[in-house]
Amino acid sequence: MASALMVDYVLTVAVSTSSGVANLGSVIPWVAEHKVAVAVAAVALLTAMNLRGLRESGTAFAIPTYGFMIVIIGMLLTGLVRIFVLGEDLRAPSADLLIAAEDDHLTGFAMVFLLLRTFSSGCAALTGVEAISNGVPAFRPPKSRNAATTLLLLGVVAVTMLVGIVWLSRLTHLQFVEDPALQIVGGPPGYEQKTVTTQLGEAVFGTGVLLYVVAAATALILFLAANTAFNGFPVLGSILAQDRYLPRQLHTRGDRLAFSNGIILLALFAILLIVAFQAEVTRLIQLYIVGVFVSFTLSQIGMIRHWNRLLPRTRDLEQRRRMMRSRAINAFGAVMTGTVLVIVLITKFLLGAWIAIAAMAVIYVTMLAIRKHYDTVSRELTPDEDRQVLPARNHAVVLVSKVHLPTLRALAYAQATRPDSLTAVTVNVDDKDTRQIQQEWERREIPVPLTVVDSPYREITNPIVDFVKSVRRSSPRDVVTVFIPEYVLGRWWENILHNQSALRIKGRLLFEPGVMVTSVPWQLASSAAKDLDRLDRDLARGPARGPATGHRGSDSRTRHPRRRPGRARRTLRGTPRRTTGAGGVRPARPARRAGDRRDHRGASRVPARRRGLRAGGFAGPRRAALPVRPARRMRRL
Numbered sequence: 001m002a003s004a005l006m007v008d009y010v011l012t013v014a015v016s017t018s019s020g021v022a023n024l025g026s027v028i029p030w031v032a033e034h035k036v037a038v039a040v041a042a043v044a045l046l047t048a049m050n051l052r053g054l055r056e057s058g059t060a061f062a063i064p065t066y067g068f069m070i071v072i073i074g075m076l077l078t079g080l081v082r083i084f085v086l087g088e089d090l091r092a093p094s095a096d097l098l099i100a101a102e103d104d105h106l107t108g109f110a111m112v113f114l115l116l117r118t119f120s121s122g123c124a125a126l127t128g129v130e131a132i133s134n135g136v137p138a139f140r141p142p143k144s145r146n147a148a149t150t151l152l153l154l155g156v157v158a159v160t161m162l163v164g165i166v167w168l169s170r171l172t173h174l175q176f177v178e179d180p181a182l183q184i185v186g187g188p189p190g191y192e193q194k195t196v197t198t199q200l201g202e203a204v205f206g207t208g209v210l211l212y213v214v215a216a217a218t219a220l221i222l223f224l225a226a227n228t229a230f231n232g233f234p235v236l237g238s239i240l241a242q243d244r245y246l247p248r249q250l251h252t253r254g255d256r257l258a259f260s261n262g263i264i265l266l267a268l269f270a271i272l273l274i275v276a277f278q279a280e281v282t283r284l285i286q287l288y289i290v291g292v293f294v295s296f297t298l299s300q301i302g303m304i305r306h307w308n309r310l311l312p313r314t315r316d317l318e319q320r321r322r323m324m325r326s327r328a329i330n331a332f333g334a335v336m337t338g339t340v341l342v343i344v345l346i347t348k349f350l351l352g353a354w355i356a357i358a359a360m361a362v363i364y365v366t367m368l369a370i371r372k373h374y375d376t377v378s379r380e381l382t383p384d385e386d387r388q389v390l391p392a393r394n395h396a397v398v399l400v401s402k403v404h405l406p407t408l409r410a411l412a413y414a415q416a417t418r419p420d421s422l423t424a425v426t427v428n429v430d431d432k433d434t435r436q437i438q439q440e441w442e443r444r445e446i447p448v449p450l451t452v453v454d455s456p457y458r459e460i461t462n463p464i465v466d467f468v469k470s471v472r473r474s475s476p477r478d479v480v481t482v483f484i485p486e487y488v489l490g491r492w493w494e495n496i497l498h499n500q501s502a503l504r505i506k507g508r509l510l511f512e513p514g515v516m517v518t519s520v521p522w523q524l525a526s527s528a529a530k531d532l533d534r535l536d537r538d539l540a541r542g543p544a545r546g547p548a549t550g551h552r553g554s555d556s557r558t559r560h561p562r563r564r565p566g567r568a569r570r571t572l573r574g575t576p577r578r579t580t581g582a583g584g585v586r587p588a589r590p591a592r593r594a595g596d597r598r599d600h601r602g603a604s605r606v607p608a609r610r611r612g613l614r615a616g617g618f619a620g621p622r623r624a625a626l627p628v629r630p631a632r633r634m635r636r637l
Helices: 002-025 030-035 035-050 058-084 109-126 130-134 142-172 195-205 209-242 260-276 281-313 316-379 404-418 431-444 461-474 498-508 525-540
Strands: 394-399 420-428 450-454 479-488 515-523 566-568 576-578 586-587 594-597 605-607 628-630
Touching: 002 030, 002 035, 002 209, 002 281, 002 316, 030 628, 035 209, 035 260, 058 142, 058 195, 130 142, 142 195, 195 209, 195 605, 209 260, 281 316, 316 394, 394 404, 394 461, 404 420, 404 479, 404 515, 420 431, 420 461, 431 450, 450 461, 461 479, 461 498, 479 498, 498 515
Parallel strands: 394 420, 394 479, 420 450, 479 515
Antiparallel strands: 566 576, 586 628, 594 605
16 A cells, blocks of 8 residues: 555656646647656756745645636636537637547457546546545544545536536547547647647637636646645655654654655656656556556555454444445445456556556565564664673774874874773885884884784785784674774865775774774864854854843843954964954864863863873864864853
């Protein structure tokens, strides 16, 4: 059932958008020439609107709906009055075209097959009625009665409009074929078949403004129908993800509290169908009918099972009588929708129905595989009662490329974690560089052993991985933590020049069991200047939101003061910058204590345990672009 609904939602977007573009293309030739691009743009626009967040107002959604009903019913009444009252002979634009008819001598099975195919095509008019059943929780109490009344009104309006359009089409001799290029004989060069509503509008209203109103109202209601899928598909995906049948990312809400991943996934699949079928409604509708009637049939079967479960537990005779009546209605509905589904599969299978069936099967198998994977991982990660969780010991390994500030900070941070053993490792790629590292290591008297790993092929990653594996082999029950110094960069192109070796090493070590990889960031001047720029922009926006002035319980000392002009100071790039007054912030002084470290981008300072390290060797840099802190005094404005 879930796989059929997902396919149905995707096809709803593809069919509705393509049909809306076709109606616009009937009156705007440029749209017809670029219908695929326009349909893709329409889906992208709907996606952006739903990602941004749409406020579903009943009035906003009712205006296009009632507008479409008024326009279509008005067109039908006008056409019937002109034909039967005024005696005019209204003719559709396609009335004089010659259509290649089917074989006149069709008998037996061929005639029955043709009639069944026509019947299955007409069943497309039933699509969309399931929206009311899916939206019962949105109705006011009593929900079931209001939903039933709405469904009855929908049936009356839909049947009235459908019968009226078919009747007026026959009166105006309107002709519409599935493949105009093959079925229209002697048509004008470059003939583009217009939609039924547009042809009727041209026959009734001519080529004036009212024709554009008919096309616009039809296109708008179709785009609105496509938008309903953007409301249903993400919610369905979220429910399935919560039940572990789909990736858990579909259960994550975006910054606008919408299921962004589900919206994007729906848009991608819809665009794929639009491009693959060139926005041809007559081809897409073959897939759409299958998805709709599979959902209809499965929902009726599900209701039968529901009543079968409730009947044995119900003893009240009146309730049992109502349940049996409801079960009989659902059984009749299952037989009818199942019959239509079989007819559609027989007559439309080679026309594209197999694609919808295959998609449902693939989604169903994929969901079962995802659920099986999540269950397997859950069983694997569940700790045993007798299993010891904590490792025996922790061995720290610090990677050294040079004896510089990032390396010294990584050593200090590694010692702050209190490992059972601490080793610094460097790879001998160049003998001269290795000797310089060893000499600098001895000169600074760093109390950490330095291990040099040879690399005959001047490669860095494999020797480090082999060294870590050797530590693991010597102590299988222990954990190895690898500390990698990394630069925090402020410009995008700097990432190309730095941290490439660190990324490769981390990518290899992450797949080694019992190995933890820790990145020790070092903020370069470009990143610090970028943080200061961001801070100044935040301060320039004004005071932060908080309790209004004079509000009971507010404290003026804790409110963010309004920024005042202060003296100019010089940034790292040398350009003057205005700093705040007494209520602002200013750069913190550089750390003098050995082993000082910062968390992500230097948001706070935590003194690391030195454990015998020399202060001079681990002092932080003297930079203006260090983390900021509040000023000592804050004056009330």
